[in-house]
Every structure is written in C-alpha cells, then in structure tokens.
Amino acid sequence: MPDCWHSAHVHYHEPDKDGLLLDAVRPLLDRLGTAVRGAHVLRHWRQGPHLRINLRADPPTWESRVRPAIEEVVGGYLSDHPSTARLDIARVLAQHRLLAEQEREQGPLTPWPDDNTIVYRPYASREHVLGEEGAALLADFYTATTGPLMDMLDHVRYGHDDKELLATSLMLAVAHTVLGPITRSFVSYRSHAEGFIATCSAPAAVRAAFDRRYEERRDELTARLRAVISTLDPRGEIRAEGAALEPVPFAREWAALTERFAGRARPLIGRGLLITAGAPERLKALPVLSDFHQTMLSTHAYHERYLSTPEFLTYRLLLNYTYLHLTRLGMSPPERMRTCHLAANAVEDVYGVSASGMIEQFTAAHRTANAHA
Structure with missing residues (x-):
C-alpha cells in the first residue's frame, strides 16, 4: 500500500512543551525509526494548545506499529507528567479567531478535546494555502x-x-x-x-x-x-x-x-x-x-x-x-x-x-x- 501522512494531536495545555517534545516525542521517533518514511512535529493552537505529530507510513504499519507506539510512549508521558494548566477558553478563542483569519486556517475552533489526550485527525497539509509543491517542500x-x-x-x-x-x-x-x-x-x-x-x-x-x-x-x-x-x-x-x-x-x-x-x-x-x-x-x-x-x-x-x-x-x-x-x-x-x-x-x-x-x-x-x- 502507498505511504500517506497520519497525524496525532497531543492536547497538552501547559505553555512549556519542551519536556513533552524531548521526553516523549523524541523517544517515539527513535523507536519508530525506519518504520515511518517521514516524521515531524508542530506546535498548534486550533481546538486548544497541542502538538501535532505527523508521520508518513502505509496504513498497515500505522495501525500495527505506529499508533500503538504513540499510545504507549506519548500516552505514558501524559499519565506520568499531566498538564495542570487552566485556560480561559473564551479569552483564548478571541485570539484564535484572529489567528484563523490571518493564517487561513481551515477547520473548527471548538470543541476543545480534553487536556492530556491524544486525538487522531486527518493530516493538515495546508495545500489550500501553499499549493501542492509548496506543501510538499514544507x-x-x-x-x-x-x-x-x-x-x-x-x-x-x-x-x-x-x-x-x-x-x-x-x-x-x-x-x-x-x-x-x-x-x-x-x-x-x-x-x-x-x-x-x-x-x-x-x-x-x-x-x-x-x-x-x-x-x-x-x-x-x-x-x-x-x-x-x-x-x-x-x-x-x-x-x-x-x-x-x-x-x-x-x-x-x-x-x-x-x-x-x-x-x-x-x-x-x-x-x-x-x-x-x-x-x-x-x-x-x-x-x-x-x-x-x-x-x-x-x-x-x-x-x-x-x-x-x-x-x-x-x-x-x-x-x-x-x-x-x-x-x-x-x-x-x-x-x-x-x-x-x-x-x-x-x-x-x-x-x-x-x-x-x-x-x-x-x-x-x-x-x-x-x-x-
């Protein structure tokens, strides 16, 4: 089967996400190694502060190896080091509406998934803004x-x-x-x-x-x-x-x-x-x-x-x-x-x-x- 991009959104409301990146995402990528043919992580804001772990793999590998590894490694980190941040969603949403307009971001701003959860969503390539070649290069x-x-x-x-x-x-x-x-x-x-x-x-x-x-x-x-x-x-x-x-x-x-x-x-x-x-x-x-x-x-x-x-x-x-x-x-x-x-x-x-x-x-x-x- 052909490779395609998959995306895991790790909702973590703490402002400092360096520990999550270094102590969860990095070990995850090390474990997956050549099982994925592309991998990157982004900080994002839509539907609440989160990391987007984007991984390129064929569907069987995604289901049998990649997704279970995410649950074990990243899910384990969330259990051991949960975010305790409390955000004023109404105030933050005003900023997010402006960001969505400025960045031409597609998709809903709400609801927010619970803090310390992993949600699997379609990969957002931003091809609608960048074009096919631009999205691939980025x-x-x-x-x-x-x-x-x-x-x-x-x-x-x-x-x-x-x-x-x-x-x-x-x-x-x-x-x-x-x-x-x-x-x-x-x-x-x-x-x-x-x-x-x-x-x-x-x-x-x-x-x-x-x-x-x-x-x-x-x-x-x-x-x-x-x-x-x-x-x-x-x-x-x-x-x-x-x-x-x-x-x-x-x-x-x-x-x-x-x-x-x-x-x-x-x-x-x-x-x-x-x-x-x-x-x-x-x-x-x-x-x-x-x-x-x-x-x-x-x-x-x-x-x-x-x-x-x-x-x-x-x-x-x-x-x-x-x-x-x-x-x-x-x-x-x-x-x-x-x-x-x-x-x-x-x-x-x-x-x-x-x-x-x-x-x-x-x-x-x-x-x-x-x-x-």
Whole structure:
C-alpha cells in the first residue's frame, strides 16, 4: 500500500512543551525509526494548545506499529507528567479567531478535546494555502529539521544557550547565507520589527521595551553576531573586528540546511510557485503603516529592483521557514518580532549601518532619477 501522512494531536495545555517534545516525542521517533518514511512535529493552537505529530507510513504499519507506539510512549508521558494548566477558553478563542483569519486556517475552533489526550485527525497539509509543491517542500523541511529541533531544545535544556540567542544565531545564519552579506539582508529584520511595532496598540511602549531588551543584552547580541559571521565566513570581508573563533552551535548546520532548501525552491519560484512578490499590497493593507514602510513605498523602485527579484523571494521563503522553526522551538510571534529588532540593532551597531538610512538613500536616489528622466 502507498505511504500517506497520519497525524496525532497531543492536547497538552501547559505553555512549556519542551519536556513533552524531548521526553516523549523524541523517544517515539527513535523507536519508530525506519518504520515511518517521514516524521515531524508542530506546535498548534486550533481546538486548544497541542502538538501535532505527523508521520508518513502505509496504513498497515500505522495501525500495527505506529499508533500503538504513540499510545504507549506519548500516552505514558501524559499519565506520568499531566498538564495542570487552566485556560480561559473564551479569552483564548478571541485570539484564535484572529489567528484563523490571518493564517487561513481551515477547520473548527471548538470543541476543545480534553487536556492530556491524544486525538487522531486527518493530516493538515495546508495545500489550500501553499499549493501542492509548496506543501510538499514544507513537509520535507519540517522532517529535515525535526532532528535539529530536538538537539536545539536539548542544548537549551542543559543551559548551553537560551532560545532568544539561539534564534538570533539561526536568523543571522539564514540571512548571511541565502541573501548575504548580513549588512544587506538584515534590512528584512528591521522591516518585520517595524511592521509589528506599528500595528501594536501601544507602539511607543513596545518599542521602548524592545530597546530596553537590547540594552540589557547588547554585549551578548553583538558578540553572537560576530561569532556567527566568523563561523560562517572566517576569512570573508564581512567578518567583524574582534570576531570569536569558537564556532557557534547550529550556525553552520542551519546555513547548510537553508541553502539546500533554497536550491530546491529556486526553480519553483522561477515558475511562479511557492511565494509571490506582493509586498506593497500586503503593507498597504496594514491598519497602520510605519515610517520605515512609508519611506519604502514612496517609490515603486525598491519593490521592482529588490523585493520582486527571484533572489529575494527565495530568501523570503527560507526566512519564513526559519520563523516557523522558531515557533516549533516555542517562541511566540511577539518574541520572534523582538528578536528581529535585536538582530537588526546588533548589525547596525557592529557594522555601523542603518536599515532606515539605506532605504532613505535608495528611495531618494530613485526619486531624483525619476525627476530628471
């Protein structure tokens, strides 16, 4: 019989799911080994906080080996380490309605299965959003990064790093590798952070909190930037003065992995698949437009010369994939946007550049050129 994807939803309302991932899902995947031909795990919210364990196997293997292993290993963990969280479902549902609209999520938001239960549901490929090729590529990416995900969570568990600095390493690695150098590609992080801040209910307070965080961690963040670039490009011109020689864990691996998937994505993007160049339309649809984006949109040239190129679209796709990985690590969207702000600040500090200044210079030059045309 042909393989197909199966999905086990592990409903576990505790905010911290790292133990469930490391002490239940990882042993499950180790036990199954080659019995499954693809495996990945996602954190999800619809119908209550849960993990989705997605496994590719033929139906007989699923029924005889995979499902019993899930019940034994994951079910055993739930019995021994039950979630005791108490959530205000009415309050959470308001957030879920917004998420469902933003993410074009299909399916009901209620009822919520009981906490500490396993529910088997059809595999959600998101093909309705991504298309057939996009859904297949993302599933392959999730499968390829599930092992590294467990290694990263283990790395954090034993105090070798924290999630914010680890996320910074991954974001710097993909930016410097897929659309380097970092002094150019970091502008995306400033763009994403500015877009987030502008749409918050109290943007000045959010910006102040992000800036305080940067001041608290400035030395760590600038040191991490120097070390990541030294790890990826030890003899390159972009290497910062005083860069550490000790390789940063996961930086090379993430750079290699994202470049491998960029290679698979490029021909598909060239055919108009996976991702589209709709940045101006998306930005103009925001309820509030940041000063940064108002400058960016003051001329169509930035979109034509940069945002709509196949090179940038490939980078944007792999950046989105990296953001999805940060969600799998347990980072919330606001934490991810704060990390964008921190990473952009670090690049500006270390290299003496300015994302806003670069955009202003570009748009001013093209307005002048158009005026003389």
